Amino acid sequence: MKIKVLGASGSDLPKHNLSSFLLDGTILFDAGGVTSCLSFKAQQRIEHIFITHAHLDHIRDIPFVADNIILSGKLKQINIFSIREVIEDIKSHLLNYKLWPDFTVIPNTQESILKLNIIEEEKTIAVNGYEITAYRMNHTVPSVGYLVEAKGKRFFYTGDTSSAPDTWKKLAEKKLDALIVEISFPDSMKEIALKTGHLTAQLFFEDLKLFNYFPKRIYITHVKPFYKSQIKKDLKNVGQKVKILNGGEVIRI
Ligand SMILES: [Zn+2]
Ligand SMILES: [Zn+2]
Numbered sequence: 001m002k003i004k005v006l007g008a009s010g011s012d013l014p015k016h017n018l019s020s021f022l023l024d025g026t027i028l029f030d031a032g033g034v035t036s037c038l039s040f041k042a043q044q045r046i047e048h049i050f051i052t053h054a055h056l057d058h059i060r061d062i063p064f065v066a067d068n069i070i071l072s073g074k075l076k077q078i079n080i081f082s083i084r085e086v087i088e089d090i091k092s093h094l095l096n097y098k099l100w101p102d103f104t105v106i107p108n109t110q111e112s113i114l115k116l117n118i119i120e121e122e123k124t125i126a127v128n129g130y131e132i133t134a135y136r137m138n139h140t141v142p143s144v145g146y147l148v149e150a151k152g153k154r155f156f157y158t159g160d161t162s163s164a165p166d167t168w169k170k171l172a173e174k175k176l177d178a179l180i181v182e183i184s185f186p187d188s189m190k191e192i193a194l195k196t197g198h199l200t201a202q203l204f205f206e207d208l209k210l211f212n213y214f215p216k217r218i219y220i221t222h223v224k225p226f227y228k229s230q231i232k233k234d235l236k237n238v239g240q241k242v243k244i245l246n247g248g249e250v251i252r253i
Helices: 040-044 062-072 084-093 165-171 187-195 201-208 225-238
Strands: 002-007 020-023 027-029 048-050 078-082 114-118 125-127 130-136 144-150 153-157 178-182 218-221 250-252
Touching: 040 062, 062 078, 078 084, 078 125, 084 114, 130 165, 165 201, 187 201, 187 225, 201 225
Parallel strands: 027 048, 048 078, 078 114, 153 178, 178 218
Antiparallel strands: 002 020, 002 250, 020 027, 125 130, 130 144, 144 153
């Protein structure tokens, strides 16, 4: 598995791209910052997009990816996957002919550029040789994280979440090769983190105790750049080795 981190920032600033992780060039997890950092040619290779939740910093580039497919002249269909609430919000609020053309019916309903697919929580689907399962996370809006497995290797990507003990208990027996987890706020802002459905280092490491197998590698995403140095210190205090993603890295599993 080769995961290219297109963006892993919790805020949109120059050189800080929003959440987007590209697996083996064809499967995208979240689409916050795609078109500004992925070549036109590479965009044409995207086949599936798994969305964690409908917040704008995770879906913003869906319309622009679709627009670029039309411009390429080589019509193809991209599958968008998520749970029912997320798919409904994307359809109602983003692809509604008001904010942007509805690429789920362009150029026609059978051969549309985007196809919306509802998946059920904890029901594994097979895509391009991967087994992908959505698990409910704990955010201010309906939100899932994704367990991705292939050939005995597996990683989990949380999307946005606060403390989520129920989900971690379900994953406790999984031996994760990598965990990509959000930490948006420093420990000093724990109350705000809880209120806005995010994690601090301390909150996360409390949750991590629920795993029976410690993930081999832990990558931190969705850090707000203003708090990066504080979060770095918090992570040191907890004493675990983790890596804060900046965007641009390649994770090989
Ligand atoms: Zn969010
Ligand atoms: Zn977010």
